[in-house]
Amino acid sequence: MAVQQLTGEDLADKVAAGVPDAVEGMADGVLRVKAPKIADVAGFMKSDAGLDFNFLNSISAVDYISHFEVVYHLTSLTKQHTAIVKTRLDGREDLSLPSVYHLWRGADFQEREIWDLMGISFSGHPNMKRIMLWEGFEGHPLRKDYL
């Protein structure tokens, strides 16, 4: 009865068929998608009857200096499987991703936190402002160049 993790290989074909021109690759159980398509892919994974990812566990951002990675951990509470979706943002200035707020309300505070601490904004989020730190704080402390 334990929860199964879907590997990128299982997912990639389905997602590629549902959302054309979105999948970048798959490796080590992770599905990589193009940044502008992330909300479309998430919407497909949520609405597809076979995947049915109705629960967003967490959104994390990682600073790799040359680029940023945003990682989505998803679970289907009905089909009892999980998946990891990653997307990549190049550069360090004016970073933006489509928000998944309208699919999962649970993204609300997590996307705000990523904006606050990592400096990646989410377009389509209705309340994109700092959450841990105060308005007027300079910089994004979880970035590797913030000392």
Next chain:
Amino acid sequence: MPIQTEPMTVNIGPQHPSTHGVFRLRVTFDGENILEVEPIFGYLHRGTEKLAEERNYVQIVTLTDRLDYVSSMINNQAYCLAVEDLLDLEVPQRAKYLRTLTAELQRVASHLMGIGFFLQDLGTLGTPLMYAFRSRERILDLFEMLCGARITVSYMRPGGVFFDAPDDFWPALDQFLKDFETEYKEIEQLILENEIVMVRTRGVSVLPLDLAINASVSGPVLRASGLDWDWRKMDPYDAYDRMEFDVPIATGGDNYDRFWVRIQEIHQSIRMVKQCIQQIEPGPIRADVPLILRPKPGAEAYGRVEASKGELAFYLVSDGGISPYRCKVRSPSLINLTVTEHLLVGWKLADMIVTLGSLDINMGEVDR
């Protein structure tokens, strides 16, 4: 002619005693009725995730204690599971049982505090809270026997636990379980069917299941809305695959149900503690690990447990160094707060604090 009223905006907190920490609610009232709510936090933000990038893998255990500081053992467990996943470590059986045992005792302590403060928020000044704390103290004493600390325990380590239980721990635990049976019965008799508690909490601040799932709510709050989902069952870790227990479910999603689920979970936790005592066998308590841990470059892990507040997870990314490249905490208290606005708007001032108490948040974990 009806009385004319005008909306008024009030700050509740951040220093208000009933917000359980430094938490602020910006509320607009029309008379007693709540029109708008905005939760504001970050007052306890210590940058735990940034600090973790500067410490080695074992040192970070001490940082996890300070997240949800009323359930440190479970935080330790989630973090250690993530590191073990990163390093492919196999944990000895005895350590798995010691972890399960202490995590369940910690859940009892945390839920007791949740119940006690919930009733305090309802206006039962003192008695139930002191009843709850009486039993919680005994659990903290047991932790002190194990590792010398009561709150910031740092008892678990990647690969196992730090100390084996001393010989006098087991009789003390037996004595606690014996006393707790009557102590807990007293608490239940006092509150569970209390008419005032029922009237004040039944049907108040209902959280529908579809919203709970959509807002990533987890733990007792999710189960009170009617979903049978517990990570201890769905993805068993440590010794949970050998534990027999039920997952208490309520269907109302109101304040009473959230409170009731916690009360029932304490029974299940005690059941698991007893099973651990029966099944535990002598053996090593920690895997043979080097002093400095170095996972492979590029390795990553998502260590997840069912904490007392919900799904607690550590997402670790390694670059091959002695400290994690990224250590993200998936905090259940923070994400459960997503539904505050839905729960409070339309209700009255007197229900506000009670509803907040029913969510059982911990600011150490919300702000990190």
